[in-house]
Amino acid sequence: MAGEPDGDGGLESVALTPPTRVTRSRATLADVARLAGVSAKTVSRVFSGNAYVADQTRDRVMAAANRLRFRPNDLARSLRHGGVANTVGFVMGDITNQFYFQVAAGMERELAKHGITMILAATEDDPGSEERVVETLLNQRVRALVIVPIAADQSYLEGERQLGTPVICVDRPARNLVADAIVLRNRSGTADAVRALVTNGHRRIGFICSPGGLYTHEQRLAGYRDALREAGVTDSRRWERLKDVDGRPDEESARELMALPDPPTAIVAGNNHASAGVIRALGERRSEIAFIGFDDFELADALGISVIAYDTLEMGRRAALRLLERLDDPTGPPQHIEVDTHVIARGSGEIPPAS
Amino acid sequence: MAGEPDGDGGLESVALTPPTRVTRSRATLADVARLAGVSAKTVSRVFSGNAYVADQTRDRVMAAANRLRFRPNDLARSLRHGGVANTVGFVMGDITNQFYFQVAAGMERELAKHGITMILAATEDDPGSEERVVETLLNQRVRALVIVPIAADQSYLEGERQLGTPVICVDRPARNLVADAIVLRNRSGTADAVRALVTNGHRRIGFICSPGGLYTHEQRLAGYRDALREAGVTDSRRWERLKDVDGRPDEESARELMALPDPPTAIVAGNNHASAGVIRALGERRSEIAFIGFDDFELADALGISVIAYDTLEMGRRAALRLLERLDDPTGPPQHIEVDTHVIARGSGEIPPAS
DNA sequence: ACCCTCTATGTCAACGCTGACATATCTTGC
DNA sequence: GCAAGATATGTCAGCGTTGACATAGAGGGT
Structure with a gap:
């Protein structure tokens, strides 16, 4: 397959000018x-x-x-104007998680309207690197910081805040720092899904999510428990599976649940990763056990998977809007903004209990 | 140490030092x-x-x-050093397309190793805005540009290139501009998939992809034709469905193919969107007709969908590496780099022809 | 004619930083 | 004892831009 046949070959070549002469310097x-x-x-x-x-x-x-x-030269311009650039920094976690980029997308779109450009940096989910990454951005004199907190503590930003750099947290609130937070309606969103299952007749409802311990996951777990408590289900702990290890624990957790003598008639997954595990575990039995996952995903509609969905772009947009407000008026108490979630019924969540 | 007596007072000094502002600003x-x-x-x-x-x-x-x-203050530092910042700009198209962000992710990871930060900008897939967006980045004095070309023509960047700003194109080559390009192995990648189907006994193989006309899609179509020509299939045009309209043409196209008197025994989709359409159209008949889609997607493995996959992060990484090379040595002809694709067999693509 | 305001342009310094160069002290070698 | 280097610090100008201020002609009102 080396030689591309005829067709439309000759993609390159045809240099418009000889191989580059360089460094005539830029006009001022x-x-x-x-x-x-x-x-x-x-x-x-x-x-x-x-x-x-x-x-x-x-x-x-x-x-x-x-x-x-x-x-x-915007650098010179910025320097002249108080040494602050017309940029904001966005610090995200694991770069391969598209959630962060959706947020970035929503932000970018809103910030662009105001002529502000966005600088990206990732912590690779390494808590230790957060401060270092943030410092890089601050040295670039971003006007504001939007971060998805990953370190255990954001108090290191207190000084910056006092110097007037707004800090907005996304997805999780900051710890030990006064900062606005844009988060999902994790708790009641999950509760909504569980309530829908309960309404449909389910009582034995499993909850699978790893890793546990994260703010978002704790909130979702709490929502799950809320709804079951409301429904009078008292042994919900039996149906919870929250592992902290790697590998594919979610799939195993699902299999484990399904192998119980009185298996759950419905399963809720606390995040996308867990959803994948559950779907794998369900396999051919997808039509027997109800399922709702937190986080929408591509083709979920084509596959008839019910989910707790939300508008990720909106999260970014809200972060950007809050940030712009802060730039206008740095005073005022921190806001805790919740972005709405809603259950999308596509079939898998509406399966009635078998037994 | 001339003026500035002690810290306070000194009101009587008329014209020497005007009252210094007390606003606590950043230390220099x-x-x-x-x-x-x-x-x-x-x-x-x-x-x-x-x-x-x-x-x-x-x-x-x-x-x-x-x-x-x-x-x-990195702004001041940069200004001092030739007025060029230690950043690169990435111009992507439609911000909601996660492909772009995966590329961005791969880039970021690589650039971060070299202490270079990334500035993001999006054209929202509006060809007219490309130049404007690029200008914004150039004004920020990025050291290099990585763009996913969307405008019909990138010749407006020729001047910049001559001034020494490397331009790297991703996913599609630039038009009328000497620039490196990092693209997928679209053509032979698609051909590989079709060959696999042929080897499995298929002769009537459909190809669905919209919109047509994009570089990537043209290449994939060409690859499809290559493989069928090799196999001696001469009426491949009959099985091609490439629409330019919106709505859900791919799903309809698939239904149309399946409704033919001699329907295809296998279908190849040219992109993720088309895959979704085909999967919807196949519905219950998923086990009868072979299917392979270009672009992997979440849960495709859980669902047993065979795909032509590639490493999007790798694309970004390669773009970053090429960029770093260019910064070191701006001379040399433009490179056309192809990122590998490979068929992942998960079941749907290995279904033998029914008739 | 006079003053006043509006328009149009210029001069200069400074934003925060560092390269080029200068200076001063301390070692080391013979 | 002294040149030659290594070490340690300082002075100054200038990167590209613009705010503050200055200047000067054009028009308007009285």
């Missing part, structure tokens, strides 16, 4: 000014837009700027 | 220097690390810096 305001026969300040005025410049002069400046391919 | 090198009783340059040396500083002095400086919560 002064260069443009010289060419246009005006002062640097006048060029500056043309590019920052908000001052008196004669139309004729403006044209001459623009012509010179285009000829020299001038581009205003 | 000079502030630290004053507190430590050394020159700013010495503090600079401590923080850039690579020069002679006595241990005792270093300690004193660090103590002062910590007390003042000093942070080096």
Whole structure:
């Protein structure tokens, strides 16, 4: 398969210009000014837009700027304006988790409207690296920080906050730091799903989620318990499976539940990873046991999997909006914002109890 | 040490020093220097690390810096060093497409190793906005650009390239611009999948993909045709369905194929969206008709769906590596790098022809 | 004619940092 | 004892930009 047949070969080649000569340096305001026969300040005025410049002069400046391919240097601009850049930093955890990127996407979209650009950094879910990563961003003089807290403690940011850098936490609240938080409606969202199952006649409902201990997972577990308590189910602990280990514990947990003498008639998964495990474990028996997973996923609708869904983009958007508010007015108490979740019924969650 | 008598008072000094602002702002090198009783340059040396500083002095400086919560200002640093920041810009298309973010993730991981931070920007798949977005990044003085080309023409970047800003294209090559490209092995990857079906006895093989016209999709279609031509199938056009419209054309296309008097015994989908359509259309008949989709997706393994897969993170990684090479040595012809794809057999693709 | 305001442009310093260069002390070698 | 290096620190200018301030002609009102 080495030689691509005919078709539309010749993808590259055809260099438009010989292999690159480099480093004619970039034009500055002064260069443009010289060419246009005006002062640097006048060029500056043309590019920052908000001052008196004669139309004729403006044209001459623009012509010179285009000829020299001038581009205003935002670094210098930022330095001049209090040394703060027009960027915000987003610190996410595990880079392979698309959740973070969806949030980033929502943020980007909103920030772009305000001409703010976003700088990305990842902690790779290593709590120890959080502070280091944050420092990198602060050195870049971001105007604000949005972080998905992963370290055990964010008090190291207290100084920054006092210096006026807003900190917004996403998905989990910060610990030991006054900061706004944008989180999911984890607890009541999960409760909603369980209630739906209860309404449908289920009493033996399993809950699978690993790793335990995270804020989000604790909240979801709590919601699960809330709903079962409401329903008068007192032995819910029996149906809980929360492992902290790696490997594929969720799938095993599901099999374990299904192998009980009185197996659950419905299972709720606390996150996407757990959903995958449960679906694998269910296999051919997917039509027998009801299932609802927290987190929507691609093709879930094609497959008829009911989920507790939410708008990840919205989380990012809300984070961005809160951030913009903070930049306008840094005072005021921290807000705890919950983003709505809702159960999407696609079939798997509406299966009635078998026994 | 001229002006600045003590700390307070000094009201009578008329024109010498106007009342200094009391707003607590961020500490600078000079502030630290004053507190430590050394020159700013010495503090600079401590923080850039690579020069002679006595241990005792270093300690004193660090103590002062910590007390003042000093942070080096990378903006100023960058400005001093040729006015170029230590960042690269990534321009992606539709922000809700997780593919882009996976690429971003791979890049980030690699760039972080080199202390380079990434700036994100999205074109929202609007070709007209590409140039504007790119400009924003260039104004931030990114050291290099990685873009997923969406505009019809990237020649507007030629000037930048000549000024020494490397441009790397991902997923699709640039048009009218000399730039490296990191793309998937679209053509032969698709051909591999079709060959596998042929080997399994299939001759009537459908291909569904929308929208047509994109580079990637053209390549995949070409690969499909390659393999069928090899197999001596001459009427492959009959089995191709490529629509440009929106809605859910892929699902309809699949139904249409299945409703033919001599329906295909196997179907290949050209992208994830098409896969979803086909899976919906197949419904209960999933076990009768072989299926392979381009792009892996979550739970595909749990569901036994065979796919043409690749490592999206790897694409980003390769882009980052190429970029770093370019920064080291800006010369040399543009490279066209293909990232490997491979067929993952999970069952759906190994179903033998029924008739 | 005079003053006033509006428009249009220029001069200069400074944002925070570091490279180039200068200076001063301390070793080491012969 | 002294040149030659190694070590330690300081001074100054300038990266590209713009705010503050200065200047100067054009128009308007009286």
